[in-house]
Amino acid sequence: MHASGMKRRPRPSGTPWDGAPDSDLTPAQIIVRDCHRDIYGYRHAGASAAGEADFFNGYERENCPRCGSGAVVRDGFDSNGVRRWRCRSCGRGFGPATGTIFEGRRLPVADWTEFLLEAMSFDGMAGIARSDRRSETTPPYWLAKLFLVLEGVQDGTVLSGRVQIDEMLYPLALADQPRMPDGSRMPGGYSRSNLCIGIGCDALGLSVFRAEGAGKTSGARTMAAFGGCIERGSTPVHDKENGHNRLVRELGLADERYDSREIKRLPDRENPLRDVNRLCFLLRLFLDSHNGFDRSRIGGYLDLFSVMMNPPRERMEKAAMVLDRAMSSPKTLRYREFYSKNPS
Numbered sequence: 001m002h003a004s005g006m007k008r009r010p011r012p013s014g015t016p017w018d019g020a021p022d023s024d025l026t027p028a029q030i031i032v033r034d035c036h037r038d039i040y041g042y043r044h045a046g047a048s049a050a051g052e053a054d055f056f057n058g059y060e061r062e063n064c065p066r067c068g069s070g071a072v073v074r075d076g077f078d079s080n081g082v083r084r085w086r087c088r089s090c091g092r093g094f095g096p097a098t099g100t101i102f103e104g105r106r107l108p109v110a111d112w113t114e115f116l117l118e119a120m121s122f123d124g125m126a127g128i129a130r131s132d133r134r135s136e137t138t139p140p141y142w143l144a145k146l147f148l149v150l151e152g153v154q155d156g157t158v159l160s161g162r163v164q165i166d167e168m169l170y171p172l173a174l175a176d177q178p179r180m181p182d183g184s185r186m187p188g189g190y191s192r193s194n195l196c197i198g199i200g201c202d203a204l205g206l207s208v209f210r211a212e213g214a215g216k217t218s219g220a221r222t223m224a225a226f227g228g229c230i231e232r233g234s235t236p237v238h239d240k241e242n243g244h245n246r247l248v249r250e251l252g253l254a255d256e257r258y259d260s261r262e263i264k265r266l267p268d269r270e271n272p273l274r275d276v277n278r279l280c281f282l283l284r285l286f287l288d289s290h291n292g293f294d295r296s297r298i299g300g301y302l303d304l305f306s307v308m309m310n311p312p313r314e315r316m317e318k319a320a321m322v323l324d325r326a327m328s329s330p331k332t333l334r335y336r337e338f339y340s341k342n343p344s
């Protein structure tokens, strides 16, 4: 196996796990690898269906998804070769996908995997629907499932050392921007017409993305965004935004502050906020690619973007990580349920 940190141009059919025996890989890594090879011309009849059973059978069930009891036993296989389980407490049967986002699925996991690889790019949902000739209504449903799986994915991230923090403003949907009765912009309404997104990053390459609501940040909002994810003893590197004062005071942090007008004139490599600026630039590009997205779901978009920006480094490794998370998250979202709440 090669070091994943090495700079090299990968073959288009290459994956992070080439040369590794299947026995060294997780079920999620195997299906992502096979799905990727499929896309590059290794498709052969029935392969994805067989791969799907192997994927599901790689996950043992320790508890009953219906009653929570730990008294579960293996109970043969279904007609697709996927293992069945039975609960000795409540007597009900279930499969590896029961109680996960894959329960009641109509499409193979390999398709969801392909979607996942595409979602972690700057192409946006319209591009995904076009490139796969899928129905325009499917990607929003898959995206909603993905957001469910990603809920809480940023919770464990703790930034340390020199931590750059900044806010980015992103426009609300036109209909939600405060306007005068004649439709013109309200005086001083600029900040209230925008969502505030707090971004923080450290020298280890970890980053967090927090929705702070409409309008500029405040002491309480900066605390809510960053209070739980910056290690004590760190040094925030930031501009002179007054909203940051409380964070610095309450966490007892020593900080470095810069005048944003002055550092704007510096060449990029000398700018002390260059890493957070770069994340800001990329996040705007990513959100713009989801043209007209529902702003009430900004948290999901930020979770997805955080997966794109944080380790593991390779997109396929990220996809395997998300699949593992999906199989261990007791969350379901039925198609009918989704479209009754989202009639558009």
Ligand SMILES: [Zn+2]
Pocket: 064, 065, 066, 067, 068, 069, 087, 088, 089, 090, 091, 092
């Ligand atoms: Zn049970």
